[in-house]
Amino acid sequence: MIKIVRASVAMSIQDLGRPGYSQAGHCRSGAMDRASHLAASTLAGATASSATIEMGPGPCTIDVLAPTTIAFAGAPRRGAPWWTTLQVSAGDSFEMSACIEGVWSYLGLAGGVAAPMIMGSRSACVREGIGRWLTSGDSILSMGPATEPQDHDPLTMKGPVRVYGQMESSVAVGPRTDRMGYELKGDFVAGGEELSEPVAPGFVQALPSGDAIALMSEAPTLGGYPTLGIVHPDDLRLIAQATAGQHLQFVKDE
Amino acid sequence: MPFDCRAERLSPYFVRLLFEGDINPSLTRYLVEISKRLAQIEDIKEVTHGYRTLLVETTLPPEEVRDCVGRILPLESLEEAIQVHELEVDYDGPDLKFVAAHLGCSVEEVIIRHAGNYHVVALGSPGFIYLSLTRELTVPRLDTPRRRVPPGAVGIAGKQTGIYGSERPGGWRIIGNCATFPPMQPGNEVRFHPA
Numbered sequence: 001m002i003k004i005v006r007a008s009v010a011m012s013i014q015d016l017g018r019p020g021y022s023q024a025g026h027c028r029s030g031a032m033d034r035a036s037h038l039a040a041s042t043l044a045g046a047t048a049s050s051a052t053i054e055m056g057p058g059p060c061t062i063d064v065l066a067p068t069t070i071a072f073a074g075a076p077r078r079g080a081p082w083w084t085t086l087q088v089s090a091g092d093s094f095e096m097s098a099c100i101e102g103v104w105s106y107l108g109l110a111g112g113v114a115a116p117m118i119m120g121s122r123s124a125c126v127r128e129g130i131g132r133w134l135t136s137g138d139s140i141l142s143m144g145p146a147t148e149p150q151d152h153d154p155l156t157m158k159g160p161v162r163v164y165g166q167m168e169s170s171v172a173v174g175p176r177t178d179r180m181g182y183e184l185k186g187d188f189v190a191g192g193e194e195l196s197e198p199v200a201p202g203f204v205q206a207l208p209s210g211d212a213i214a215l216m217s218e219a220p221t222l223g224g225y226p227t228l229g230i231v232h233p234d235d236l237r238l239i240a241q242a243t244a245g246q247h248l249q250f251v252k253d254e
Numbered sequence: 255m256p257f258d259c260r261a262e263r264l265s266p267y268f269v270r271l272l273f274e275g276d277i278n279p280s281l282t283r284y285l286v287e288i289s290k291r292l293a294q295i296e297d298i299k300e301v302t303h304g305y306r307t308l309l310v311e312t313t314l315p316p317e318e319v320r321d322c323v324g325r326i327l328p329l330e331s332l333e334e335a336i337q338v339h340e341l342e343v344d345y346d347g348p349d350l351k352f353v354a355a356h357l358g359c360s361v362e363e364v365i366i367r368h369a370g371n372y373h374v375v376a377l378g379s380p381g382f383i384y385l386s387l388t389r390e391l392t393v394p395r396l397d398t399p400r401r402r403v404p405p406g407a408v409g410i411a412g413k414q415t416g417i418y419g420s421e422r423p424g425g426w427r428i429i430g431n432c433a434t435f436p437p438m439q440p441g442n443e444v445r446f447h448p449a
Contacts, residue, residue: 019311022302023289025377025419127422128380164265176401180423196384196414198302198309200268207425209397221302221379224395224411224425230265 001065002109004138005093010056010179011134013113014217015049018121022221028201029123029130030217032104032179033237035155036074040108043071043085045149050112051122053140055105057098062107064092068142069110069149075102075157075241085149102157102241103177111144125218127180157241162253165229167204167212170249173242174211180218182239184248188212188228199223202231214239255324257284261316264309269316271308271323277386279336279373281306283441284328291326292319303440305375305384305414336373337442341417341432342449343369343408349427353393353410365448367391368408368429372415374442381405381419383438388415399425406432408446 004011014037017030031037031054040052060077064070067089076082079096099105115122115131124131134140167188174183188206199205203215205225212228216236231239232253242248259273275281285303292310293301298319300311310319345365354361372385388410395411400423403409407418409426417432418424438444 019300020293022300022379023286023293023377025379025381027379028300125380127420129420195305195412196378197307198270198304200300200302200309200311202265207398208394211398218379220382222304222376222382222384224414227264230268232265233267 001068001142002070002140003063003065004134004136004140005063006059006061007134007136007138008055008060009058011060012054012124012126013051013115013131013134014054014123015051015121017123017217018119021119022198025221026119026128027125027218027221029121029125031106032217032240033074033106035234035237036104037106039083039152039155040071040073040106041112042108042150042152043073043083044108045069045085045110045146046108046112047147050143051115052109053107053113053134055107057103059096059098061093061095064088064090065139066090069146071108071149072105073108073152073155074105075099077105083152083154103243104240109140109142110146110149111142114141114143127218157238159235159238160249160251161235161238162232163204163229163250164232164253165204165227167229167250168252170247171212173239173244173246173248175244177244179216180220181213181215182242184212184214186210186212194224194226196222196224197227199227202233202236204228204231216240256328257281259320259323261320263316266313267311269310269312269314269319271310271320273306275306277305277375279441279443282373282375286440287328288323288326292322295322303376337439339436339438339442339444341435341444341446343430343432343446344449345430347407347428347430350429353391353427353429356393357391364391364429368410368415369446369448372444372446374438374440374444376440380422382422383417383419383435385415385417385444387413391415393427395425396427399423403428404431406435408432
């Protein structure tokens, strides 16, 4: 068992999300950086369907209340070993800095993080009233049983983003970013008004202002702005890990 | 197939089906039915319907997805009794004056044109109710979406209208507010009455 002494911004329990419920008006949700989330599970000894703790920007402190195995992955922070399996004991404490690079970090727990399964997923989606943001003082339990921890290579937080469509260029990330979408600053041609169309995480839509929005884990199920392109699902994490002002290189992959 | 469609690949992971036909409750019910049945196919991860389209998350070839649709026999529910929701709207939204100015008519005229009958096309996340198209009320969306739109807000965008079911960001022009609204399903009818 671990205790959150100081919660980061936008700290929540996440897994791979809840596909199959868009008809009922539920977004996919799930980890913003799926590969890092899976790495945290793998390193800590949890299955691919397990949940981890997603830590948003800003410092974060956790205390260990009972011996277990944990792992940190994703956007690295000072104050804890990263990308490695950690056997921890009661009294251990990790006082972590804000992210050194990237935005989203993951804390994996042996056996997976305990949380109620709602529509096939343990992911919080606060805007839909599913789960909640974690706060200072929350205790986190393991689901169990644990699996054998496996090594996992560190993942890069930066790189070219493969996209299908018409947006091959260098684009700066704007200040408006959350689990629903990331603003992309640019001079995109918006095109005409259209009927709202089904959309999904990875769709990039042009706003009339000339900027665009990359739809992320909590993408709406329908969107009305014209779609410029669709990001390769494995590269969506690179947008998620980009900070305001950072330039993303979009490359055509067709 | 009661409604013909063509299939196109959007990316290696998404296929879109475009259906012919007017936007009416029968088409909506057909799309809901097809979505549920397609979602049971192993190689299809997610299916989302819109006004005339289905977005299918799959690596299957577009023709194969279209063939799957052709093999689905729709249930008789397409013609079942329509559930009706009577909703009172306070037409006092922050964009009402903009809409009137944009259309070159009075605020009262906007209300007259908007009030009336629609059907629920789809449910959005989080808690958005997409309704069928307005008559003579076409307005552009906001250049930059609002960060927060309150629940119950009634908006228009392009030819569409809808209800914000929970607080969320949004780019629709807000012309009114429903104090209360019941849970709704695609295919249901909605009647807006000025409060």
